[in-house]
Amino acid sequence: MKAASDMHNQDIDYAVIGGTGLYRLEGLENIRRVAMDTPYGMPSGAVVCGDFKGCRFAFLARHGENHEWAPHRVNYRANVHALHALGARQVIGVNAVGGIRSDMAPRILAVPDQIIDYTHGRASSFCDVEGAQVQHVDFTEPYDAALRKDLLEAASAVGVSVIDGGCYGATQGPRLETRAEIERMRRDGCDLVGMTGMPEAVLARELEMPYACLALVANWAAGCGEAEVISIEQILEHLEAATAQVPNILSALPFPR
Ligand code: HPA
Numbered sequence: 001m002k003a004a005s006d007m008h009n010q011d012i013d014y015a016v017i018g019g020t021g022l023y024r025l026e027g028l029e030n031i032r033r034v035a036m037d038t039p040y041g042m043p044s045g046a047v048v049c050g051d052f053k054g055c056r057f058a059f060l061a062r063h064g065e066n067h068e069w070a071p072h073r074v075n076y077r078a079n080v081h082a083l084h085a086l087g088a089r090q091v092i093g094v095n096a097v098g099g100i101r102s103d104m105a106p107r108i109l110a111v112p113d114q115i116i117d118y119t120h121g122r123a124s125s126f127c128d129v130e131g132a133q134v135q136h137v138d139f140t141e142p143y144d145a146a147l148r149k150d151l152l153e154a155a156s157a158v159g160v161s162v163i164d165g166g167c168y169g170a171t172q173g174p175r176l177e178t179r180a181e182i183e184r185m186r187r188d189g190c191d192l193v194g195m196t197g198m199p200e201a202v203l204a205r206e207l208e209m210p211y212a213c214l215a216l217v218a219n220w221a222a223g224c225g226e227a228e229v230i231s232i233e234q235i236l237e238h239l240e241a242a243t244a245q246v247p248n249i250l251s252a253l254p255f256p257r
Contacts, residue, residue, distance in 0.1 A: 098221035124199035144210035179223030
């Protein structure tokens with residue numbers, strides 16, 4: 001077990017945090033699994049480092065490799081801190097979401113550009129430990145513009161259609177939302193709903209790591225589609241189809257500037 005402070009800078013070009021349905025990165029070569037401890041506790045699992053299409057990648061399954069961590073119990077601080085300690089230059093969060101806007105249908109991929117945070121009670125800053133320097137980071141644009149552009153261009157280069165933009169509403173989970181909650185979120189301006197987009201994005205910002213989200217639409221959000229109830233089987237089926245595109249997109253990312 002390595003303490004985060006013992007890690008040498010690995011110069012990771014891209015770190016990927018995989019969400020529901022994405023537990024490993026197919027095609028990662030020369031793999032090294034790094035089990036780490038951090039000042040914030042243990043990450044969700046080992047960080048898997050390796051080479052991917054000529055770039056150094058690190059992969060971490062947000063919910064654990066066996067999906068053992070529910071969204072509200074994920075140790076987001078440990079995850080982000082571990083990737084930073086490994087020398088990740090930028091982070092791509094892959095997140096399963098429900099679609100609220102009419103074009104955000106199941107199996108669609110999107111790179112959102114805004115966030116509304118409805119989560120509560122999560123450790124959402126590195127500066128809420130005693131003695132830490134208080135930070136008020138700018139979060140006007142929560143996602144990194146250059147990394148968003150790289151993701152969109154990579155998708156386009158491999159012929160995968162991805163929606164550019166959208167507001168990600170982050171809910172507490174683990175339950176899905178009520179119809180009224182989704183109606184309120186729509187009025188607020190949310191286009192997508194997921195449970196894991198925050199505080200991951202702001203923690204990356206606190207550590208000055210560029211961060212972007214690749215959202216995979218798994219279902220219509222509550223009350224948005226034809227179905228009276230949201231079926232987990234359907235979610236997993238749609239997610240599997242959308243997830244299959246992810247390695248393709250990542251393979252076309254540019255060598256970091
Ligand atoms: N709501 C919240 N999170 C989700 C959903 C949803 O409908 N689908 C996948 N993740």
